[in-house]
Amino acid sequence: MNDNGCIHLSNFKAAKGTNPYKIVHAFFVSCTSFEARRYKATSCLCFACGQPGPRMHSCLHCIYFACYAGHIQEHSKSKKHFLYVDLSYGNVYCTQCQDYIYDRELTEIAMSHRLKEAKSLGISAPFMPWLPNTNEALALRRLRKRRLISPHTTIGLRGLQNLGSTCFMNCIVQTLIHTPLLRDYFLGEKHKCKAQGTGKCLVCEVSKLFQEFYSGAKTPLTLHRLLHLIWTHARHLAGYEQQDAHEFFIATLDVLHRHCMNGVEDTEKKENGRCNCIIDQIFTGGLQSDVVCTSCSGVSTTIDPFWDISLDVAGPGSLQACLERFTRAEHLGSAAKIKCSKCRAYRESTKQLTLETLPIVASFHLKRFEHSSQIDRKISAFVSFPAELDMTPFMSSHRRAVDVGVDNNNAPEGIFEDNRYSLFAVVNHLGSLDAGHYTAYVRQMKGSWFKCDDHMITRASLREVLDSEGYLLFYHKTVLEYECDVS
Amino acid sequence: MSTIVSELSMNDLNNKFFEIMQSESNAEEAANFIYDSVFDDVTVGFLFEFHHGLKTGLSDLLEGEKEDDDVYKIVNTPECDVFGFSIMKKTPDSNCSCPNCERPVSATRFAPHLEKCMGMGRNSSRIASRRIASNSREPTSYAGLLSDDEDDADWAGGSLQSERRKRRIKNNNNRKPNKLHNGNNRNNNGNQSTDADGGATYETMTANEKKNLLLQICGVVSEHTKKLCTRSTRCPQHTEEQRRLLRNTVLEPSTPESASMTGADEAGSPPDSSPSSSCSSSSRKRDRHRPPPKMKNKRERVSPNDRD
Numbered sequence: 001m002n003d004n005g006c007i008h009l010s011n012f013k014a015a016k017g018t019n020p021y022k023i024v025h026a027f028f029v030s031c032t033s034f035e036a037r038r039y040k041a042t043s044c045l046c047f048a049c050g051q052p053g054p055r056m057h058s059c060l061h062c063i064y065f066a067c068y069a070g071h072i073q074e075h076s077k078s079k080k081h082f083l084y085v086d087l088s089y090g091n092v093y094c095t096q097c098q099d100y101i102y103d104r105e106l107t108e109i110a111m112s113h114r115l116k117e118a119k120s121l122g123i124s125a126p127f128m129p130w131l132p133n134t135n136e137a138l139a140l141r142r143l144r145k146r147r148l149i150s151p152h153t154t155i156g157l158r159g160l161q162n163l164g165s166t167c168f169m170n171c172i173v174q175t176l177i178h179t180p181l182l183r184d185y186f187l188g189e190k191h192k193c194k195a196q197g198t199g200k201c202l203v204c205e206v207s208k209l210f211q212e213f214y215s216g217a218k219t220p221l222t223l224h225r226l227l228h229l230i231w232t233h234a235r236h237l238a239g240y241e242q243q244d245a246h247e248f249f250i251a252t253l254d255v256l257h258r259h260c261m262n263g264v265e266d267t268e269k270k271e272n273g274r275c276n277c278i279i280d281q282i283f284t285g286g287l288q289s290d291v292v293c294t295s296c297s298g299v300s301t302t303i304d305p306f307w308d309i310s311l312d313v314a315g316p317g318s319l320q321a322c323l324e325r326f327t328r329a330e331h332l333g334s335a336a337k338i339k340c341s342k343c344r345a346y347r348e349s350t351k352q353l354t355l356e357t358l359p360i361v362a363s364f365h366l367k368r369f370e371h372s373s374q375i376d377r378k379i380s381a382f383v384s385f386p387a388e389l390d391m392t393p394f395m396s397s398h399r400r401a402v403d404v405g406v407d408n409n410n411a412p413e414g415i416f417e418d419n420r421y422s423l424f425a426v427v428n429h430l431g432s433l434d435a436g437h438y439t440a441y442v443r444q445m446k447g448s449w450f451k452c453d454d455h456m457i458t459r460a461s462l463r464e465v466l467d468s469e470g471y472l473l474f475y476h477k478t479v480l481e482y483e484c485d486v487s
Numbered sequence: 488m489s490t491i492v493s494e495l496s497m498n499d500l501n502n503k504f505f506e507i508m509q510s511e512s513n514a515e516e517a518a519n520f521i522y523d524s525v526f527d528d529v530t531v532g533f534l535f536e537f538h539h540g541l542k543t544g545l546s547d548l549l550e551g552e553k554e555d556d557d558v559y560k561i562v563n564t565p566e567c568d569v570f571g572f573s574i575m576k577k578t579p580d581s582n583c584s585c586p587n588c589e590r591p592v593s594a595t596r597f598a599p600h601l602e603k604c605m606g607m608g609r610n611s612s613r614i615a616s617r618r619i620a621s622n623s624r625e626p627t628s629y630a631g632l633l634s635d636d637e638d639d640a641d642w643a644g645g646s647l648q649s650e651r652r653k654r655r656i657k658n659n660n661n662r663k664p665n666k667l668h669n670g671n672n673r674n675n676n677g678n679q680s681t682d683a684d685g686g687a688t689y690e691t692m693t694a695n696e697k698k699n700l701l702l703q704i705c706g707v708v709s710e711h712t713k714k715l716c717t718r719s720t721r722c723p724q725h726t727e728e729q730r731r732l733l734r735n736t737v738l739e740p741s742t743p744e745s746a747s748m749t750g751a752d753e754a755g756s757p758p759d760s761s762p763s764s765s766c767s768s769s770s771r772k773r774d775r776h777r778p779p780p781k782m783k784n785k786r787e788r789v790s791p792n793d794r795d
Contacts, residue, residue: 001543002544055527089535132545137548146553148556159570161594163595163596164598165599218572224585224592228586229586238601450569457568
């Protein structure tokens, strides 16, 4: 790609460097500080007509602001100042080339300023389209063919061989492969591994799996290496004749999380004391537990990380009702007194669980299997679950606002947060407790669902998915925000 | 930047702003102006992105040429899956190489094979006994596991295997509980002790051997048989408490090691504890979960085959 500006800009940079652009950009395009915002607010008026537009530009050679309705052009002509900067986006116009020109060096300055601006305002980072570097551009030129994911092809779908009661694994693998953000991570080859090629890293193995799923091959895959790796690193799972898909899911996340650290320097491992590996970025949320002493009303709050939420299914008929019950305050009774730090005595208390932070992928486990000393049974009660789910009512901030009696329309916190989630995978358990089979429904793209039954992949309708029993439900955040990681 | 002199001070701006906004028509005009500005900005942004793509050649690079996807088209017939394979027909079996013992195994029987191969599951106890007898191996490598071929119906293909198979067929007729040792066939393990099953006790082992062994197996000594339990370190037969007690007794002289034993799974354990248990208040909830103590029994975590 050609983003080396033009000869006139190159001459200008040779004489004056990039500093003039940096200053104009940091103060009048993307304000990187409060001071800059003040300058922009007070001085971005056309020096000729005093108007704030249309389309303000700044001369790159001297300090001169003018509108695009003729005044910046006049200034350029009379002073022979050929380059001026558009103050909305920071693009440079060259009057000798008679066009806006794009220079990689200036683009990179602009991108870093946009991040700093977002950070300075305390808002999430703006979306910035991907720009290939030199090597990536070369590769794109050399390999012209593009494989598109469409609802009409099998690209991204693959059957999985049953290795002898391993449907529990196949379901979880299908779910992980169809997790949108995880797919972007692996197809973007973001996992850099020190243990590469040793066959010991589960993340590398999953990375290979993604390549297989998108290779276009149609024969079922055999996940023997994956099973071996997981059993090796989660030994408590190995050897069960038939396993629980939920247990396998959690163990797999755990091993992936541990192996993500293979390629990471110690210094990068944690940010603000929390792990920022891809698994934690996608799957980890924070569960808040408030214990309120009934005598003094003192609150003791703790926040614990979670990867999934296990919900009782007896009683409520929908996922929302299950969540409602999960986050309801519960009186702990006289048999379970807790030592209140304020009263310095054991008191009766109430406990309430709420979601303090939401993960990008919300995983729900419907507790359909009951094991007790008296009875082992499967609860096949119907629990409806929606295709689109709003998690706001189960958030700590929302519950707090409700308790204080704040009008919902004026909720002080979280009003700008978008907590909508979309269903993208459902794991089902068919049959009885001791002779069962797992299948999964996965969403390949919006509106395009498939049923994965080991090696057999067939089309499914959303209706069919929503009517299924449901054992594990996976929701993906509908709108993603970008994190600002500028130091 | 001291050369920039603003035309108006912030105070002037504020005063002027309130003055102008007093009038409703001004406020409406201002709202329209802001809307127009934002609208123009967004439009120009879109044009710039398009212009940038065209001028730099990025759009063309990204777009490339669409691959011919006729071969990948989803098959839409009720008797086939999306790939066009009949849903009636069973998928053809294939062989895979076991990552543990490197031998070819029928894919559809891989999991039961691996279970035995790694020394877990139903037959693990006997296999692990032999491992003990054959003396301490690398703590985490199971590659050195003794062969278990008379028992293993999973081998398929390969010249080496066909020989084994014949042998197995021959042995099939006289399978008895105590079929363990057939010296002639065990050419690769000639040094094996023949009374391995009962022979292992902690007394005969060095501290290091004991440590390695207890990284791999439960190790609790049975009251009835006086043998050590050779199931996994998470075996459901015995409690964590029993295992801890046993380790404290057996590894007593070397306390620093025993402290690091219980959780040690592999080298390079995670720098960070992970939320690997579900967030329902469960009986398995990790210790690191701080108070208040869990007491929501109604959210007890249960799952099929959860034998803990």
